[in-house]
Amino acid sequence: MKCRCGNILMQERNNMEIIDDQLIKKVREEARKSTRLRMNYNFHQSLSEKCHRFLNALEPGTQIPVHHHPTKDETFVILKGKVRVSIYNDEGKVLQTCIICHEEGSYGVNIPKNMWHGVECIEPSVIFECKEGPFVEHEVEGILNPGIIG
Numbered sequence: 001m002k003c004r005c006g007n008i009l010m011q012e013r014n015n016m017e018i019i020d021d022q023l024i025k026k027v028r029e030e031a032r033k034s035t036r037l038r039m040n041y042n043f044h045q046s047l048s049e050k051c052h053r054f055l056n057a058l059e060p061g062t063q064i065p066v067h068h069h070p071t072k073d074e075t076f077v078i079l080k081g082k083v084r085v086s087i088y089n090d091e092g093k094v095l096q097t098c099i100i101c102h103e104e105g106s107y108g109v110n111i112p113k114n115m116w117h118g119v120e121c122i123e124p125s126v127i128f129e130c131k132e133g134p135f136v137e138h139e140v141e142g143i144l145n146p147g148i149i150g
Contacts, residue, residue, distance in 0.1 A: 017043065024055070024080055024126050031057035037121075038062045040129075047135035056129050058083065058121040066092070066118040074117075074131040076100065077108035081125025085109050088116040100127075 017023070023041070030039040037059035044052050058064075058081070066088055076085060082101040086094050099122070100106045108127075111117045119127075 019055070019079070019128075024057075027055050027057040027126060028059075028080075028124060031059050031062075031124075036062060038064075044133065047133065049133045051130070052133045052135065053128070053130050055079070056127050058119070058125045058127070060121050060123065062121050064119045066116050068114055068116045069131065070114050072132040073110060073113050074129065075108065075110045076119070077128045078102050078106075079126045079128055082122040083125050083127065084120040084122060085111070086118055086120070087111065088118070090116070092116075 027039055027041045030041075031037060039057050041055040041057070042052070043054055066086075076083075078100040079102065082099060082104075084097060084099050086097040089095055098106065098109055100108055
């Protein structure tokens with residue numbers, strides 16, 4: 001089942017879910033078929049849950065606007081591939097950047113609440129994300145003006 005934002009939402013589960021190559025392959029195939037070139041596989045049962053845990057498959061070329069979560073920390077752990085995570089100030093200047101890649105020994109990042117951040121997919125990747133729910137669609141003030149990023 002898919003929600004309107006393109007995430008794969010699961011039905012009621014009665015068994016432990018294993019995060020293995022088969023699941024990662026399934027989510028990566030969905031990302032490749034998506035016009036957004038990314039796809040989430042949610043472990044949480046509804047977008048209103050207090051904790052959101054999901055796989056996010058990213059293909060090069062996906063557009064993730066620089067955004068922030070005013071009241072939520074966010075954690076990324078890389079499972080496959082390579083991504084660049086950057087944080088920005090209010091004027092769009094890069095404050096810090098990190099490439100996370102399991103093979104290179106850089107496994108993830110934790111981004112504090114209200115910190116502008118963006119993700120660039122360097123090669124086909126799958127990351128595990130965790131952040132507080134419920135899901136709130138970004139409003140205009142939640143996206144940093146792309147004209148000032150540099």
